[in-house]
Each structure stands twice: as structure tokens, then as C-alpha cells.
Amino acid sequence: MLPPIQHSVLERFLRYVQIDTQSDPHSKTFPSTEKQKDLGRVLAQELQAIGASDAHLDEHGYVYATIPATVDKPVPVICFCSHMDTSPDSSGTHVKPIIHSNYDGRDLVLPDDPTVVIRLKDHPNLAEQMGNDIVTASGLTLLGADNKAGVAEIMDAAQYLLQHPEIPHGKIRILFTPDEEVGRGVEKVDLQKLGADFGYTIDGENLGAFEDETFSADAATLTLHGVSAHPGFAKGKMESALKIAGDVLARLPKDRLTPEAVAGRDGFIHPVSMEGIAEKLVIHFIIRDFTDEGLAAHEAFLHQVVEEVMQNYPNSRFELQFHEQYRNMKKVLDQHPQVSEFALEAIRRAGIEPIPSSVRGGTDGSRLSYMGLPCPNIFAGEHAFHSKQEWVSVQDMEKAVETIVHLAMIWAE
Secondary structure (H helix, E strand, O other): OOOOOOOOHHHHHHHHOOOOOEOOOOOOOOOOOOOHHHHHHHHHHHHHHOOOOOOEEOOOOOEEEEEOOOOOOOOOOEEEEEEOOEOOOOOOOOOOOEEEOOOOOOOEEOOOOOOOEEOOOOOHHHHHHOOOOEEEOOOOOOOOHHHHHHHHHHHHHHHHHHHOOOOOOOOEEEEEEOOHHHOOOOOOOOHHHHOOOEEEEEEEOOOOEEEEEEOEEEEEEEEEEOEOOOHHHOOOOOEOHHHHHHHHHHHOOOOOOOHHHOOOOOOEEEEEEEEEOOOEEEEEEEEEEOOHHHHHHHHHHHHHHHHHHHOOOOOOEEEEEEEEEEOOOHHHHOOOHHHHHHHHHHHHHOOOOOEEEEEOOOOHHHHHHHOOOOOOEEEOOEEOOOOOOOEEEHHHHHHHHHHHHHHHHHOOO
């Protein structure tokens, strides 16, 4: 029988979300924003305070720490990982978390912008939260449960394990990363220093969710070089890059291959930003699919669309470049079945029915798996992420902490 956990996860979470850690997809630095280190410094100090004496923040913004083994026999080294940054899609400045106690199905009207209302009909997962305590932001920002819920859960589990050396487990490594939201979360991680055999990101949604499959993901940059001319004397001369871009975007399908029209295992081509003038314009896309073949087909389709549009602009030219972001981790994880089996068993021991599923997105674990650290994803309880309607359940966070503790023990059995 395990000693009861005196949870610190909520108190930690409420503090962490108030530290602005938004990442920047257009930054050339690493991490992309220096403010991500503000949370990193707090976490390193708190880890040291609870007994992880080697905890530190490195120059790239990663936090590393160790929970020493409590068994003598050889046990694989396990890593628990979450990311510190929040999405560029919604402000993370001056987050004001609000606890809505004993949820009963009512509309959650966020006080700083009453037009932001979290309704049960829009968030069906709330139906499973009756009687639980829901944390939201105030209506002006995202909440940051993605992924500070995971950060707080790992911290709570670490405190518990360090306080109870009688609980049997092997060596555990903790890794907190920057820049996951901009696809660069493990770009400068030192896997040799980390020294883990297998890992788990704590960055999932529904209670009990376990994800061993992600999108494969590329970014695309389309640069259009138009022909500029004085608009009063432009007849037969001007070929505006702005209008070329409009034609390209208009040619993309609206009933398929676009995020608002697909679900399940269907991928997409998604224009995320555009900047430029008549002479030169750049469009940034993200491209997603669960298979490498699907990804290649989407890229070939985008190239074909651009080429067809450019035939109408004979004096203009384009460059279309693709950049790999991450790949579906399932190929790697299928070679190490115990990694997933142990996670599913840990979820069961926490009293939850596991929900195996696929991520319509990516995690740091996607890249880590291909770098040699097989790393599926476990639920953190975060919902409606990247938006002002983001929410998390306190009770789900506590169950994630229990799952982490059980998982540490299972590897030592």
C-alpha cells in the first residue's frame, strides 16, 4: 500500500502558469524567447529544494534533474519530460488562473472577457468532470495547461518519490524543455547527459489517454517573387506577389486537406502566416499526415498547385522549400513494446481505464524517439489548448501524478 500523496500539483500549476513562457516561431535564437528560462530557473531551484541535488538549467533553456534509484538491481533509466513553453497562438502574458470548484455542468463565463464562455455542448469532455474542480484562465489569455499541467505533475511526483525512498524504483531522469510549440523542443537536448533508456512525455489530454502515435510533420516556405510597377503605369507589367498568393490559397481544397475539414487519420496542408508586398511575399505552411507517404503526397500536391498558378504569371518565379519537423514515433515504439505496456498498466493501477489513441499533433517524444529515446505520451488533463477556453481538471492532474508514481515502480518490478 502506497503512502498517501500530499498533492502539491495544483499549487505548483497556479504559480507556473503565471510565468510567461510563450515561444516565438520566427525567432532565430534558442530558446526562441529568453523568458522561457524564467520558469526553468524556478523549476531547477524547486527541484534542488526537494532533494534533486543535481537539478540545473543549462544555457539552452533545458532543465535536467535526477531522482536516485532506491533499488540495487539493474533497472532501465526512465525519463519524464514536459515542455515549459506555451503556444504562440494566444497570449501567455498576465495569465490569471481561476478555480471553478465542484463543476456541475454550468457555463463557465470568464470574467475578464464575458464573451469567452466554456460551455458543456462545446466541450463534451466536461461531462466527465461533474463534481471536479476546473481551472481556466480569465478570458484574455490561454491558460498554459499545455504543458504546465505536465510540468506540475512531474514536480509533484518527484517530490513524493524523493520524500519516500522506501518506494522501489530505478534511477529517474527529469527533463523540462523549451520551444516544443514551435517544433524545436529537443533541438539542443543532450541525450548523453540525460542518460535515459526510455522516456515519457506528460502532455496528453483526456484522463487515461495514452498516445504512441503522432503526426509526421514538415514545414513549408513558399517565396513568391512578383513583378512590381507603378500602379498608374502597371498595365501589362505588374504581377503582384500578393495576388499570386491569393490564387495559391484559393486553389487549396476547402472540403479536404485542411484542418477545419478533417479529423481521425486524415492529414492536411495549413497556411499559418504570410508577409510581403507586391514584389516579394512569403507564405509559411505546416503539413501533417500519419504516414511518410501521405506527407510526401501532400507536398507534391502543394507544389503542383503553385506550378499551375504560376503559369498565369510568366514573369514571376517561386521557391518552395520543405523542412522536416518530426516523424510518427510509432515505428520506433513498436520495437520496444514494454514501454507502452508498462504505461498502460500504470494507468490501470491509478484506477483509470486506459484510452490508447493517436496525437493529431506532435510531442517532444516524436523527435526523442527518433533520436534514440523511445518516448510515448501520457495524459496531463489539458483541454482546448492554444485558446482562451483552455481548461484542466484538478482531479485529472492528481491522477496523472499517481500514474507517474506507478510507472516508476513498474519498471523496477
